Amino acid sequence: xxxxxxxxxxxxxxxxxxxxxxxxxxxxxxxxxxxxxxxxxxxxxxxxxxxxxxxxxxxxxxxxxxxxxxxxxxxxxxxxxxxxxxxxxxxxxxxxxxxxxxxxxxxxxxxxxxxxxxxxxxxxxxxxxxxxxxxxxxxxxxxxxxxxxxxxxxxxxxxxxxxxxxxxxxxxxxxxxxxxxxxxxxxxxxxxxxxxxxxxxxxxxxxxxxxxxxxxxxxxxxxxxxxxxxxxxxxxxxxxxxxxxxxxxxxxxxxxxxxxxxxxxxxxxxxxxxxxxxxxxxxxxxxxxxxxxxxxxxxxxxxxxxxxxxxxxxxxxxxxxxxxxxxxxxxxxxxxxxxxxxxxxxxxxxxxxxxxxxxxxxxxx
Amino acid sequence: xxxxxxxxxxxxxxxxxxxxxxxxxxxxxxxxxxxxxxxxxxxxxxxxxxxxxxxxxxxxxxxxxxxxxxxxxxxxxxxxxxxxxxxxxxxxxxxxxxxxxxxxxxxxxxxxxxxxxxxxxxxxxxxxxxxxxxxxxxxxxxxxxxxxxxxxxxxxxxxxxxxxxxxxxxxxxxxxxxxxxxxx
Amino acid sequence: xxxxxxxxxxxxxxxxxxxxxxxxxxxxxxxxxxxxxxxxxxxxxxxxxxxxxxxxxxxxxxxxxxxxxxxxxxxxxxxxxxxxxxxxxxxxxxxxxxxxxxxxxxxxxxxxxxxxxxxxxxxxxxxxxxxxxxxxxxxxxxxxxxxxxxxxxxxxxxxxxxxxxxxxxxxxxxxxxxxxxxxxxxxxxxxxx
Numbered sequence: 001x002x003x004x005x006x007x008x009x010x011x012x013x014x015x016x017x018x019x020x021x022x023x024x025x026x027x028x029x030x031x032x033x034x035x036x037x038x039x040x041x042x043x044x045x046x047x048x049x050x051x052x053x054x055x056x057x058x059x060x061x062x063x064x065x066x067x068x069x070x071x072x073x074x075x076x077x078x079x080x081x082x083x084x085x086x087x088x089x090x091x092x093x094x095x096x097x098x099x100x101x102x103x104x105x106x107x108x109x110x111x112x113x114x115x116x117x118x119x120x121x122x123x124x125x126x127x128x129x130x131x132x133x134x135x136x137x138x139x140x141x142x143x144x145x146x147x148x149x150x151x152x153x154x155x156x157x158x159x160x161x162x163x164x165x166x167x168x169x170x171x172x173x174x175x176x177x178x179x180x181x182x183x184x185x186x187x188x189x190x191x192x193x194x195x196x197x198x199x200x201x202x203x204x205x206x207x208x209x210x211x212x213x214x215x216x217x218x219x220x221x222x223x224x225x226x227x228x229x230x231x232x233x234x235x236x237x238x239x240x241x242x243x244x245x246x247x248x249x250x251x252x253x254x255x256x257x258x259x260x261x262x263x264x265x266x267x268x269x270x271x272x273x274x275x276x277x278x279x280x281x282x283x284x285x286x287x288x289x290x291x292x293x294x295x296x297x298x299x300x301x302x303x304x305x306x307x308x309x310x311x312x313x314x315x316x317x318x319x320x321x322x323x324x325x326x327x328x329x330x331x332x333x334x335x336x337x338x339x340x341x342x343x344x345x346x347x348x349x350x351x352x353x354x355x356x357x358x359x360x361x362x363x364x365x
Numbered sequence: 366x367x368x369x370x371x372x373x374x375x376x377x378x379x380x381x382x383x384x385x386x387x388x389x390x391x392x393x394x395x396x397x398x399x400x401x402x403x404x405x406x407x408x409x410x411x412x413x414x415x416x417x418x419x420x421x422x423x424x425x426x427x428x429x430x431x432x433x434x435x436x437x438x439x440x441x442x443x444x445x446x447x448x449x450x451x452x453x454x455x456x457x458x459x460x461x462x463x464x465x466x467x468x469x470x471x472x473x474x475x476x477x478x479x480x481x482x483x484x485x486x487x488x489x490x491x492x493x494x495x496x497x498x499x500x501x502x503x504x505x506x507x508x509x510x511x512x513x514x515x516x517x518x519x520x521x522x523x524x525x526x527x528x529x530x531x532x533x534x535x536x537x538x539x540x541x542x543x544x545x546x547x548x549x
Numbered sequence: 550x551x552x553x554x555x556x557x558x559x560x561x562x563x564x565x566x567x568x569x570x571x572x573x574x575x576x577x578x579x580x581x582x583x584x585x586x587x588x589x590x591x592x593x594x595x596x597x598x599x600x601x602x603x604x605x606x607x608x609x610x611x612x613x614x615x616x617x618x619x620x621x622x623x624x625x626x627x628x629x630x631x632x633x634x635x636x637x638x639x640x641x642x643x644x645x646x647x648x649x650x651x652x653x654x655x656x657x658x659x660x661x662x663x664x665x666x667x668x669x670x671x672x673x674x675x676x677x678x679x680x681x682x683x684x685x686x687x688x689x690x691x692x693x694x695x696x697x698x699x700x701x702x703x704x705x706x707x708x709x710x711x712x713x714x715x716x717x718x719x720x721x722x723x724x725x726x727x728x729x730x731x732x733x734x735x736x737x738x739x740x741x742x
Contacts, residue, residue, distance in 0.1 A: 010631065011585040011638050013613045018586055018631060038499035039631045040588065042664050046508060046515050050663060059660055065589040081392060112595070129600035146592055146685050208419050208444075211472040224444050230394055296397055298422070298440050298449055311440060311451075313427045324425040326440075335472040361589060364499045500666070501630045502729040508665055516663040522727065523669045526657040 001026045006346075010039050014117060014350030017360035019333070025346055033341040035334045041364040045323055052318050053079055053153070054287035061147050063325055064362040066109055069102040070303040071325075072151040074310040077232065078299045078323075079153040082314050083292045090278040091155035096233045097271045098141075098150060099301070100264045104175070105134045106304035107261045110357065114254065115186045117350040118195050123186055130178055133171055140164065155281025165272050172265050179262065187258055196251035200340055200352040204248060210339060211331040214306020215260065216356055219253035221246040226302040237274075240267050250355040257304075291318055305329065305357035327362030334363065370446045371396065374416070382408060395449050402437075402454045406464045409439060409452065413469055418443045418450060421469075424476035426484050428511045433458045435486060439466075456486070465490035483509035576619070576645060577702040580695070583618035583642070584611040587635060588625025590651045590685050597688040607695055615641040620698075623677075625685070626654035626667045632674060633728050639675050646710045647702070649694060650680045659684055673723045676709030 009020035018039040024032040044063055048056040060075045061068035073095060080087060087095075108131040112124035135145045140161055142148035150157050186192055202212060207220045217224055225242045227235045243259035245252035284290060294316040300309035306328035315321040337356065341349065375388055375396060386399035400408060412418040420442040427436040432455075439452040456463060465488040467474045477488040478498045485507040487494060497503075506513050529535070586594070597604050598611065612618045615638045627635060639648070650671045653659035658669035671677055678701060681694035701707040713720060 010634050011583070011615070013584040013611065017591070018588070038497075038501065039628060039634070041499045041628050041630070041666050042626060042661050043508060043515065043666050046513075047661070047664055049511075050515060062589060062660075065592045109595070112599075124595070125600045128595050132596050132601045135596075145687060209470065211421055211470065229444065229447055296391060296438070296451060296453075298395065298451060300422070300449075307422070309422055309440070311423055311425050311438065313438075322425070322427040324423060326423040330475065331472045334475045339471065501633075504729065513665075515665045518665045519658075519663055519669070522665075523658075524673060525662075526670050 003031065008349060014353075016113065016350075016353050016358050019358070019360040019363070021337070021341075021349065023341070023346070023349070028345050028347070030341050030344055030346060030349070033338050035337055037334065037360060037364045039364075040361045044365040045325070048323050049319060049321070052287060053290060053292065053320060054284075056320070056323075057152070058147075058149060061149060062361075063365055064303075064308075064327060064359055065146070066359060067102050067106045067303055067305075068147050069098050069151065070301060070308050071310075072148070073099060073233075074299055074301055074308060075323075076151045076153045077301075078297050078310045078312040079292065081297045081299060082295050082312065083153070083290075085154050085284065086282055087155055088279045088282060089276055090159075091280045092233045093271055093275045094156050094160065094280065095151055096235065096238075097268055097275075098148075098156075099233070100267050100271075101134060101138065103264050103304045104261065104268075105131050105138075107257055107264075108134070110257065110304070110354065111182060111186060114250075114351065114354045115189075115192065117354050118192060120186065120189065120192065123182070126178070126185070127182065130175065133174070137164075137168055137171060140167075152281060154284050155279075157281070159280050168268065169272055172268055176262070176265055179258075183258070187254060192254075193251065195348070195351060196254060196355075197247075197249055199250050199348050200344060200355060202248040202336070202340060204246075207248070210336055212306075212336060213328050213331070214302065214357070215253055215256045215304070216306065216332065218242065218244045218256045220248035226300055226307055230300070232299075232301055238267055238270050250351060253355050260304075289318065291316060292320075300326075303328065305332070305359070325362065325365055327359065329357065329359045330363050332356040333358035333360065371448060374446060374448055377416070381411065391451065394447055395451065397451045398453065400452060400454045402456050402463060405437075405439070405452065405454050406466065409441070409466055409469065412441060412450065416443065417445050418448075420444060421473060422449070424473060424480065426480050426486060426509075428458075428484065428509070429455075430458065430511045435461050435484060437463060437480075437486065461486040463488055467491050483507055485510070573703060573705065577699045578608040580607070580609045580620045580647070580699070581612040581618050582609055582620045582622060583615055583638060584613060585621070585635075585638060587623055587627060587631050588652070588654070590622075590624030593685050593688055593691065594622070594624065597691050602688040602692060604692065604695065607692070607699065609695060615639075616643060618642055619646055621646065621648050621675075623648065623650050623655050623671060623675075625652040626659065626661050626664075627671065628666045629668065629727055630666075632668055632724075636675060636724060636728075644710055645702075645707075647678045647698060647707050648675055648709055649698060650677045651691070651694075652686060653682050653684045656680055656682060668727065674720065674727075676713045676720075678707045678709045 003024055003026050006023045006025050008023055009015040010018050020036040022034045023030050047059055060071050063071045108127040112127040115123035139145050142150040202220050204220045207217055207222060221244050223242060223244045228242060240263045243256050245255050292314045294314055296313050298309055298311045300307050309326040311324040313322045384401055384404055388398045391397040418441040422440040422442050425438045434455040435458050436453055436455050441450045465477055477491050478493055478496055480486045481494050482498050596602055621639055654661055655671040661667045679694050679698045681690050683690055
């Protein structure tokens with residue numbers, strides 16, 4: 001049969017952002033794939049070298065759009081680690097809550113995208129509508145819907161508003177009740193199961209070597225989670241389970257995410273229950289003259305798509321020497337995708353992309 | 366828990382590699398190792414095969430123009446030991462060359478192409494060097510180098526919007542009238 | 550429907566004008582948007598198109614190919630690599646076509662004023678009918694921008710595409726200043742660069 005070269009993207013409704021995949025197809029079957037990135041490159045790492053540590057904050061959250069809090073938290077912890085700044089206890093609890101809220105909204109977005117890519121168009125209408133209730137809580141807490149600029153070196157910017165706790169717990173009850181509907185419509189749907197089981201399989205013995213992280217790794221049956229391996233903030237004081245499912249296909253990844261969605265709800269309930277009183281931030285020195293001692297650090301956390309790391313080098317001046325962002329999509333979207341796409345069908349490309357959580361802005365920054 | 370394994374790894378590495386320039390602890394579960402550039406491949410090989418550092422987190426590069434060096438940093442993670450290693454090596458800035466590690470990890474190719482494009486570091490053994498990865502039609506020096514001035518380039522190549530015709534500074538205008546508008 | 554007034558006898562009624570009015574009415578109430586998330590603003594489009602804000606109320610929906618689209622939303626900063634694709638997508642669209650610049654970075658570069666890879670002023674390269682400012686604009690702002698564009702189409706003031714045709718040389722010159730490989734070597738014969 002004749003081999004055709006097909007360019008999927010950058011303008012294509014099935015692609016998860018502004019990127020392009022160059023495919024060699026034979027009929028419906030993919031023979032070879034190559035990812036092209038760079039459509040969203042802004043040179044963040046260069047721009048941050050030109051700014052002081054605090055001036056870098058507004059741009060740091062723009063590195064990954066669906067999940068900006070992860071970047072803020074990572075950057076803040078890297079700066080704290082280098083400068084030796086302490087964080088008050090209450091701020092750590094609030095930060096953990098913000099991270100879990102970010103995980104919830106990211107999973108709601110993923111549910112919409114994943115089922116939308118299979119033609120189940122009711123799901124996005126429901127989940128993205130429900131995600132907006134979470135954004136409302138974000139807005140109440142931070143003042144912004146998408147970009148929050150909330151986590152700050154030395155703590156968080158503002159305390160919880162009055163009555164936030166009850167509204168948050170109400171929302172958690174609502175989301176938990178909605179999960180039943182989502183399960184019926186998506187996870188137990190015959191179309192979803194037929195298309196998801198056995199598609200986009202990552203072999204278990206190769207997963208670690210290929211650099212797979214996060215829910216995708218746990219979907220192959222290997223249990224690694226930064227929250228447990230290297231507890232940051234207050235994850236060592238909370239009770240939660242990390243699920244694993246065997247199979248390595250789209251369906252097992254979906255089940256991992258479904259389980260984690262419920263775990264996040266439970267974590268937020270625990271935080272609301274146990275959060276201590278106290279100050280929420282330690283003052284930093286004058287930000288224009290704040291010099292941070294020379295050093296190197298690598299901080300990481302578990303985002304909704306896997307290990308999100310920041311490497312930072314400072315040279316003892318007011319501006320940082322170098323920061324490098326390691327997003328999970330950097331590996332998932334380029335080298336992993338090039339490995340698992342060959343052999344699958346053309347119609348499955350979009351579903352595989354969604355299940356890996358490919359987010360172009362963090363690949364090229 | 367993490368501490369004992371950290372010390373153990375440190376001692377083991379010191380025994381195995383006599384040429385290590387320095388090895389220090391950088392906080393909990395972090396080891397920072399300085400190496401000579403010729404040892405880097407054998408060190409990574411050893412770490413991956415015998416010491417269970419199976420996960421490559423990142424390859425990065427720091428530019429030190431005042432010393433005329435590029436510093437390449439490999440960040441490796443061991444899940445079983447729960448340790449993150451930062452392997453650093455300095456190479457000459459004039460002729461930056463290093464051995465590629467693409468045979469060990471397939472994802473290393475991407476990192477190496479990016480460093481090649483953004484800093485001009487050449488990785489021997491990687492057959493995709495010189496490929497356009499992120500930038501398109503770039504004709505200046507590699508943009509992440511310290512001596513490349515981003516604002517100067519932007520001023521030269523892009524046209525900014527003219528300022529307001531009435532020369533009004535809108536921030537001051539808003540702050541003057543803020544209370545007045547609030548009452549309405 | 551209110552805008553479609555029956556022409557009275559004493560007005561300078563012509564067949565052409567009535568036809569014009571009907572087409573304008575149809576155009577403004579069925580805007581199809583090209584599904585191209587060019588920047589980070591695309592994240593606020595999904596709430597705008599789904600149940601809470603629901604832009605289908607305004608007759609807007611996404612379309613997969615530029616050939617069927619009327620409206621191009623530039624969602625945020627444009628890197629030079631994307632600018633090339635945006636221009637090609639824009640030129641593939643059928644007349645009449647409209648462009649909305651979405652977010653502060655399309656107006657004057659926004660927070661990427663010193664970036665080496667993003668353009669600072671969108672209307673130098675393609676004509677923009679409506680700008681929505683903010684980083685990022687809320688869904689309410691997006692809806693209000695779209696409603697404003699509809700009014701503009703109804704008043705026949707959304708004439709960016711005519712401007713692009715009339716000042717084609719000027720636009721092309723600006724584009725070529727940034728996109729260095731647009732010298733005609735890698736383009737099809739009929740394509741005019």
